[in-house]
Amino acid sequence: MAVVVFSKIGIIGGGISGLAAAKQLAEYNPIVLEATDSIGGVWKHCSFRTTKLQTPRCDYEFSDYPWPLRDNSTFPSYTEILDYLNSYANHFELFKFIRFNSRVIKI
Numbered sequence: 691m692a693v694v695v696f697s698k699i700g701i702i703g704g705g706i707s708g709l710a711a712a713k714q715l716a717e718y719n720p721i722v723l724e725a726t727d728s729i730g731g732v733w734k735h736c737s738f739r740t741t742k743l744q745t746p747r748c749d750y751e752f753s754d755y756p757w758p759l760r761d762n763s764t765f766p767s768y769t770e771i772l773d774y775l776n777s778y779a780n781h782f783e784l785f786k787f788i789r790f791n792s793r794v795i796k797i
């Protein structure tokens with residue numbers, strides 16, 4: 691008798707790395723467990739109003755999703771980064787994988 695094994699891919703966090711992992715693993719229908727009510731990781735929950743990226747935006751982008759104003763030489767603010775991450779998640783339909791308010795407390 692064949693043993694049927696069911697598995698699910700879990701990704702912890704809806705920050706930059708979690709979104710990138712979800713996009714790469716989309717064909718496997720992963721679950722992204724995000725502790726809060728929104729994506730963005732430290733850009734959403736650990737940023738001051740004046741926080742900006744320390745590198746040009748063209749050096750801080752997903753290779754398959756350039757910034758809308760890629761050639762703008764200013765350093766993006768945390769709100770611009772959050773807009774970019776939300777745009778990325780919408781473009782690649784990643785929100786369907788994310789379970790908000792789902793804190794991982796033990797593995």
